[in-house]
Amino acid sequence: MSVLIYAENADGKFKKSIFEAVSYAKAIAAQNNTTLVALSIGNVAAAELSALGKYGAEKVLNVSNDKLKSFVNQAYASVIAEAAKKEGSTIVVLSNSFSGKGLAPRIAVKLGAGLSDGAVSLPDAGARFTVKKSVFSGKAFAVVELTSENKVVSLTPNSYKLVETGGNATVEDFTSDLKDSDFKTIIKDIVKATDKVSLPDAELVVSAGRGLKGPENWGMIEELANLLGAATACSKPVSDAGWRPHSEHVGQTGIAISPNLYIAIGISGAIQHLAGVSSSKVIVVINKDPEAPFFKVADYGIVGDAFEVVPKLIEAVKQLKAS
Amino acid sequence: MKILVCISNVPDTTTKITFTDNNTQFNTAGVQFILNPYDEIALSRAVELAEGGKGTVTVINVGEVSTEPTIRKALAVGADEAVRINAKPHDAYFVAYQIAEYAKDKAFDMILTGRESIDYNGAKVAGMIGELLDIPSVSIIKKLDVDGTTATVDREIESGKEVITIPFPFVAGTAEGVAEWKIPNMRGIMSARTKPLTVVEPKEVKTLSEILSFETPAPRGQVKLVPADDAAKLIDLLHNEARVF
Ligand SMILES: Cc1cc2nc3c(=O)[nH]c(=O)nc-3n(C[C@H](O)[C@H](O)[C@H](O)COP(=O)(O)OP(=O)(O)OC[C@H]3O[C@@H](n4cnc5c(N)ncnc54)[C@H](O)[C@@H]3O)c2cc1C
Ligand SMILES: Cc1cc2nc3c(=O)[nH]c(=O)nc-3n(C[C@H](O)[C@H](O)[C@H](O)COP(=O)(O)OP(=O)(O)OC[C@H]3O[C@@H](n4cnc5c(N)ncnc54)[C@H](O)[C@@H]3O)c2cc1C
Numbered sequence: 001m002s003v004l005i006y007a008e009n010a011d012g013k014f015k016k017s018i019f020e021a022v023s024y025a026k027a028i029a030a031q032n033n034t035t036l037v038a039l040s041i042g043n044v045a046a047a048e049l050s051a052l053g054k055y056g057a058e059k060v061l062n063v064s065n066d067k068l069k070s071f072v073n074q075a076y077a078s079v080i081a082e083a084a085k086k087e088g089s090t091i092v093v094l095s096n097s098f099s100g101k102g103l104a105p106r107i108a109v110k111l112g113a114g115l116s117d118g119a120v121s122l123p124d125a126g127a128r129f130t131v132k133k134s135v136f137s138g139k140a141f142a143v144v145e146l147t148s149e150n151k152v153v154s155l156t157p158n159s160y161k162l163v164e165t166g167g168n169a170t171v172e173d174f175t176s177d178l179k180d181s182d183f184k185t186i187i188k189d190i191v192k193a194t195d196k197v198s199l200p201d202a203e204l205v206v207s208a209g210r211g212l213k214g215p216e217n218w219g220m221i222e223e224l225a226n227l228l229g230a231a232t233a234c235s236k237p238v239s240d241a242g243w244r245p246h247s248e249h250v251g252q253t254g255i256a257i258s259p260n261l262y263i264a265i266g267i268s269g270a271i272q273h274l275a276g277v278s279s280s281k282v283i284v285v286i287n288k289d290p291e292a293p294f295f296k297v298a299d300y301g302i303v304g305d306a307f308e309v310v311p312k313l314i315e316a317v318k319q320l321k322a323s
Numbered sequence: 324m325k326i327l328v329c330i331s332n333v334p335d336t337t338t339k340i341t342f343t344d345n346n347t348q349f350n351t352a353g354v355q356f357i358l359n360p361y362d363e364i365a366l367s368r369a370v371e372l373a374e375g376g377k378g379t380v381t382v383i384n385v386g387e388v389s390t391e392p393t394i395r396k397a398l399a400v401g402a403d404e405a406v407r408i409n410a411k412p413h414d415a416y417f418v419a420y421q422i423a424e425y426a427k428d429k430a431f432d433m434i435l436t437g438r439e440s441i442d443y444n445g446a447k448v449a450g451m452i453g454e455l456l457d458i459p460s461v462s463i464i465k466k467l468d469v470d471g472t473t474a475t476v477d478r479e480i481e482s483g484k485e486v487i488t489i490p491f492p493f494v495a496g497t498a499e500g501v502a503e504w505k506i507p508n509m510r511g512i513m514s515a516r517t518k519p520l521t522v523v524e525p526k527e528v529k530t531l532s533e534i535l536s537f538e539t540p541a542p543r544g545q546v547k548l549v550p551a552d553d554a555a556k557l558i559d560l561l562h563n564e565a566r567v568f
Contacts, residue, residue, distance in 0.1 A: 010481070071485075073450075074459055098480050102462050105450030108416070114531030115415065117445050130535060137441050139340040141538040148531040185459050185489045188475070192483035200481055204568060228568055246465065246500050247479070252336050252441055253360050253499060261567040272336045275441075278540065282565045284557065285546070295546050300560060304551025312554035320558055 003029040004089035006080050007038045007052055007060075008099055014048060017095050017157035017201055019055050024122065024160040025093035026056025028153070031125045032091070037061060038169065039083045041068050041076055046171060053169030055162065061087075061174035067183065070190075071099055075182035077106035082176045084111060084150075096154040097200070104154045114146035120159040120258075120279075137252045137275035157201055158258050199248065202231035205259045205280070207250065209235035209273075211266020211287065211306055215243035220310045221265065227317045233257070235267050251276035266306045269294025286310070324378030324469070326369040327426055329436040329448060330362040330397050331412075332390035336441065342537045349442075349537070358393050361437025361498060363400070368467055368502035369435055370401035378432075379403045383425060385418045387411055391520070398515035399507035405518065410525035414532045415443075417525075419451030424526050427456060432491040433474065438463040438498040449496035459489050462496030 005025035007018050022038060029036040038057035040049055042064065049060050061083055068075060080103065084092050092107060094100040096118045108115035116131040120141070124130040128145050131153060135142040146153075199205065206225040212218065218232075225232045232248060239249040250257055252275035262280035267273060269285070269292055277283070278297060285298040288305050295301050302309050334340070335355040343350045358366075369380045382402040384390050387409065394405045408421040426434060434456075439446035446462060453460025465484065466477035476495060478485045489495075507515070549557045561567050 073461065074453075077454070098463065098478075101446045102450055102460065105415070105419075105447035106454040106460065108447075108531075109419075109451050109454035112529075112531075115445075115447055116532065117447055132538070133444075135443055135537070136334070136338075136340045137336075137444060139539070140342075141540065142443075143535045143538070145533045145535050146531065147533055148529075181457070184493075185461065185487050187485050187487050189486040190480075190483065191486070192480070194482075196482055198482035247482070247484075249499065256444075261561065261565070275336070282561070282567050283543070284561070297543055298546040299543060299565070300557060301546045301548050302551050302554060302557060303548065304554075309551055309554050313558060316555035316558035319555070320562060 001032065001090045002035045002037050002087050003032065003091045003093060004084045004087055005036060005038045005057065005093045006103070007040045008095060008097060009040060009042050009044050012042070012044050012048065014051065015201060016162070017097065019162050020157065020160045021093055021095040021155045022052055022055040022057055023163040024155050026163065026165060027122055028091060028093065029056070031123065035059070037087050037089060039063070039080060039174065041079060043069060049171050050169050053167045054164050056165045056167060057169045058167065060169045060171045062171055063174050063176070065175070065178070067178060070187055072183055072185060073102045074106065074185070075178060077103050077110065078179065078182050079176050081107050081110035083174060090150050092152045094152070094154045096156050100154050104152055108152040111150040111152065112148060113150035113152045114148040115152045116144050116146055117154050118156045119153050120156050123153070134279060138256060138278045139275060156258060158203060158260070197229060197231040199231040199233055200255060200257060202257070202259050204228050204230035204261045205233050205257060206230045206263045206265070207233035207235070207267060208238070208265040209267030210237050218244065220314065224310060224314050224317065227314065227321065235273055264294055265310060267294060268292050269297065324373060324433070325429070325431045326373060326378055326380045327431040327434045328362065328366045328369050328380060328382045328397070328402065329422055329434065330366065330382050330384050330393065331359045331437070331440045332356050332384065332386055332393040333359045333440055333442045336360070340539070346537050347535070356393060358396050359437050359440050361439065363504055364499060364501050365435035365437055365497040366397055366400055366402060367505040368497065370505065371502060372469055381406060383408070383422055385410055385412045385421045394520060395515045396507065398518045398520070399511040400505050401511060403518065405520040407520065407522050408525050409522050413530055415445050415447045416451060416531050417528055419448050419455060420528045421525050422448070423452050423455035425523060432472070434492070434494040436494065436496045438496045446496065449494050453494040458492050458494060460494040461487060461489060463498045464495050465498055465500035467495065467497065467501050
C-alpha cells in the first residue's frame with residue numbers, strides 16, 4: 001500500500017495549505033509504515049514539483065496534459081482515482097479547498113471509500129481509523145471512523161502544521177486514459193482578485209460589520225488588512241446590503257474559516273456569525289458596546305468606537321513594521 | 324425541465340448544541356428543526372426556473388417521519404411534489420446512494436443540493452450523486468441560469484469565481500447568490516397540505532463511515548480588555564504575547 005496526496009496547484013504554484021496537506025499525509029504514511037506518493041495535475045515547473053519532497057513525498061506523479069490545464073472536476077477525479085489504484089494507495093489525502101470539496105466525494109465513490117471531509121486532526125494511530133472533524137457549523141467536533149478498506153481524507157486548511165522532512169522527491173510523468181464524457185463542463189471565464197489575500201487560505205483576517213455604518217468607511221479596514229497581510233471579511237447584513245461582496249461573508253450561511261487571528265470590528269457576535277469563525281485561534285473584538293455577545297468568545301478586546309480605535313491600530317502596526 | 328432538489332432537515336441556526344449518551348448522540352430535546360438554509364436557496368431558484376409551466380420541481384429527503392414538517396415547508400415554498408426515503412441518514416454515501424437510486428430512471432435535468440448541511444457540514448452529497456449517476460457535478464455555485472438544455476453557473480474559487488457551462492443533466496451544490504430566500508405565502512401553505520408526498524423504502528447499502536462520538540470545543544479563557552485610548556497596546560499583545568504576526 002501507499003498514501004496518495006493530491007497536490008493541487010494555483011497557477012503553477014503550491015500554496016501553504018497544500019504543503020500542510022503533504023505534511024499531514026506524510027504523518028499518515030508514517031503511522032502505516034508506508035510511503036507517500038504525490039500527484040500533481042497541470043503545468044507545474046520541475047523545481048516546484050520537487051519541493052513536495054521537502055514535506056515528505058517520496059515520489060511525485062506529474063500529469064501534464066493540455067486537456068487538464070484548467071480544473072475539470074470529473075476528469076481530475078478520474079485521474080486521481082486511477083493513480084490511487086495504480087499505486088495501490090488505500091488512503092487518499094486532499095486539501096479541503098473549493099476544488100477539493102468537488103473532487104473528494106467523486107474519488108471516494110470511485111474507490112468505494114469512506115470519506116472524512118474537513119479533518120482537523122491526524123487519524124488515531126490505533127486499530128480503528130478515526131478522524132476528528134468540525135460539525136454543527138463550528139459548534140462541535142465529531143470523531144468519525146472510516147470502516148471501509150479504502151479511505152479518503154480531506155484536510156481543513158490551517159489546521160495542521162508544516163513539517164519539513166528535508167527529503168527529495170523523484171518526479172515521474174503519469175499518463176491516464178481520458179474519457180470524453182468527463183469533459184462536459186466548460187470554463188468560460190475566470191474572475192480573480194489577484195491583489196488580495198484569499199479568505200479561505202488567510203492566516204490573518206480583518207472583518208467588519210454593520211457597526212461601520214456604510215461601505216464608504218471600509219478604507220480603514222482595508223488599510224489595516226493590507227498592513228497586516230490579512231484578508232478582509234464581513235458579516236452577512238453587510239454583504240446583503242451590497243457594501244461588500246458575498247465572497248467576504250463569513251458565518252453559518254457564508255464561509256467557515258479558521259485563521260490564526262480574526263479581528264471583528266463593529267460585529268455584534270450573533271450565533272450564526274460565530275458559527276463561521278469560532279475555530280479561529282485568536283479572536284479580537286472591537287465594539288463600542290461592552291455587552292456585545294462577541295466579547296464572550298474573544299481572547300482580546302477593546303470597548304470603543306471603531307472610528308477612533310482602528311486608526312490608532314493602523315498607526316501602531318506602521319510603527320511596529322518600522323521598528 | 325425536471326428539477327430534483329435534495330433537502331435536509333437541520334437544527335435551527337440558533338440551537339445550542341448538546342449531546343447525550345456519553346456524547347454519542349445529538350440531543351434533539353427542545354430543538355427546532357428547519358429546512359437547511361442552502362437547500363432553501365436551491366429550492367427557491369428551482370421554483371423560479373420552473374415558474375410559468377416551464378418545469379416541475381420535486382424535493383427529496385432521506386429521513387424518518389419526523390422530517391415531514393420540513394418537507395411540507397418545501398412544498399409550501401413551491402415544490403410540486405415530495406419524496407421521502409424512509410430511513411435514518413447513516414452517512415453521506417447512504418444519502419447519496421438513496422437519492423441516486425431514486426433519480427436514475429426519472430430523467431431529471433438538474434439535481435440541486437445545498438453547498439453543505441449546517442449540521443454535518445460535509446459538502447459531499449452533491450459530488451457523490453454525480454459520480455453514482457456518472458454526470459457532472461459542480462460545487463459550490465453562486466449563480467445559476469438556464470438557456471435551453473445548458474446551464475451557466477458561477478463556481479466559487481479561492482478569491483474569485485469561474486463561469487462554467489454544463490449541459491443537462493447535472494448536479495450542483497448551491498450557496499447564497501443563486502436566489503433570495505422565498506417566504507411561503509398563505510396559498511402555498513394551504514396547497515402544501517394536498518400536494519403529493521410519496522414515501523419510498525430505502526435500498527440496502529454498505530456503511531462506509533460511522534460517527535463514534537462528539538466533542539464540544541474547549542471554552543476560551545476570559546477576554547483580555549485593552550483600554551480604547553491605548554490601542555497600540557493591543558498590537559503589542561498580538562505581536563509579543565499571542566505571536567500571531
Ligand atoms: C438563518 C440565518 C443565517 C444567518 N447567517 C449569518 C452568517 O452566516 N453570518 C453573519 O454574519 N450573520 C448571519 N446571520 C445574521 C445574524 O443573526 C446577525 O444578524 C448578523 O451577524 C449581525 O451582523 P452585525 O454584527 O454586522 O450587525 P449588528 O448585529 O447590527 O451589530 C453591529 C455591532 O456594531 C457595534 N457598533 C456600532 N457602531 C459601532 C462603532 N462606531 N464602533 C464599534 N462598534 C460599533 C454595535 O454595538 C453592534 O454590536 C444569519 C441569520 C439567520 C436568521
Ligand atoms: C437524524 C440523523 C441521524 C444521523 N445519524 C448518523 C449516524 O448514526 N452516523 C453518522 O455517521 N452520521 C449520522 N448522521 C449524519 C448523516 O449521515 C449526514 O447528515 C448525511 O451523511 C449527509 O451528510 P452531510 O450532512 O455532511 O451532507 P452535505 O454533503 O453537507 O449536504 C449537502 C447537501 O446534500 C443534501 N442532503 C444532505 N442530507 C440529506 C438528506 N438526509 N436528504 C436529502 N438531501 C440531503 C442537501 O441538499 C445538503 O445541502 C445523521 C443525520 C441525521 C439527520
